Amino acid sequence: MESHAARIEQVYRERYVGFRNALAAVTGDRDSARDAIQEGFARALRSARGFRGDGPIEAWVWKICLRSALELRGRGSRHASLDDVEAGLVEPLADPMLADALRQLPARRRLIVFLRYFADLSYAEIAAACDVSEGTVAATLTQARASLAEQLQEVKG
């Protein structure tokens, strides 16, 4: 059976860029996001034996990385504060309309959008990462897409 450490390395190699970009939306810049990713994966590696396998490992590692990012920012951690995680585009001028539309979303919904579109996590992985059901993820993304489409239409119109 593949060891947890090997799976963590695989997640790192396959998901690094996506995780970094999603986390940069939380930290505000890619350098600190990179630092949080490196620290988060190191923590995951040290704790690999403790991964219980009761959810996707990608979600478990993401939670650890998010906690590292919040600590680096001098804040607390994930679950209770998911609604306080103020994510946003690192370079809003790259797509000002999208940045504005994202800002209209509630914090948790915005984070789910970043996890979906930057980190490329599946619904199941996002659900585990955010401690919500897959149905909630699906509904949230549907609402987010509708809201964004509406916002973008208004801007275009």
Add this chain to the structure above:
Amino acid sequence: MSDRLHDPLRDRFTAIADLRDDSDWLDVRRRARRAARRRSLLAAAAAVAVVLLLAAPALGLHRVVVSFFDSEPAPQRVQLDFARQELGAPKGMAPGAIPDQTRKVVVPTANGGRTFVWVAPTRSGGFCVRWEDPVGGCRTRAVGGQIGAGWMGRSEDLTFVYGAVLSDDAARLELRYEDGTATDVPLTWVSPPIDAGFYFLEIPPAHLEDGARASELVLYDEAGGVLATERAPVLDPLTEEDPTTGVPRIVRYDERRLLHSITTENGRTIELYEAPSRRAGTCAWLESRGTLYRAFFGCAVGSGSTPTIGAGLAGGSAPVLLTGMVSDDVARLELRFQDGDRIEVPAIEGFVVAELPRQHWAPGHRLELIVAFDASGTELGRKPWDPTTRGVYPCAKQDEVDLGLGVTTCP
């Protein structure tokens, strides 16, 4: 459900995504190793503080012997470190190091390398050490273990072992592995007033695998008799923290209950949680902003295992908290202050958490007694609290006490 077939939003995100790959897996591994070592340092320092048996000064020819006073004197910065350690120690806990006698002792390692250790004698006849890889501690000469090993790394990945043996009869130290093989660990004997054999061994990579890990150190006398053995530490994985919460894994975290929540004078919300232990009993901890707060964590196996007042002050910075466990029959605590003021703190299912207001930080207004009462108002116990303990109550910079050598503390 899929949003991949046609999703213009995905196109927009893809267009602004930074696709540079600056990943570095080796850096991740280095960080993981560094942190494991850092964590082990605390345990190592505690291990070195073990009290040991006084050895006679006779030196056997089988040892590498180093003359302490002929060794290189320590530079001032190292002496200052030892001196600050004295000044910063809690009341009555200073090891009594003599900083200006600190010497540098070179210690050969088993794989042909060399490391060094700063050694300062103490007034009580023991010594304090700081290794090149800065782990350290102090030892006094009294009855206790003889090998005094510190281990770096964790149970599944022990990477170094180091320490000092004090038995005058010690002739040879051996590290045994799970696969039945063993390595001789060189001893470098340092002359009086230190009179101890120092050792440092990097555990070979082949012995970091299952079935071949380090298992114990064995100390022999000249005739091959075993003087002492010391098992390699085995970490209980349940005591490790869950990296997503900071709370030890022994807790059934998903079953946690919020017992109490306070908002401190500086606006921080502190929550007291309880959850069943994976072994027996219940555990409680403080969280703030979703992570373990000030390492406050404790488990109780059952009624009778908790003292009447197992709570105390956690200070050093704002907020100053009264927190901890109380016995099941305690309904409330009464905090009595030097100025005659009293504050009641309710016990919630065997736990308490409360903030000491700022007006009780200043000398003359501090906590001096904790009294426990049951629900009928009957007094169950008292716990005096020394209001003169330094470093508990925060203070302004200008009010700090200068202990010398750059060490300051709040009065």
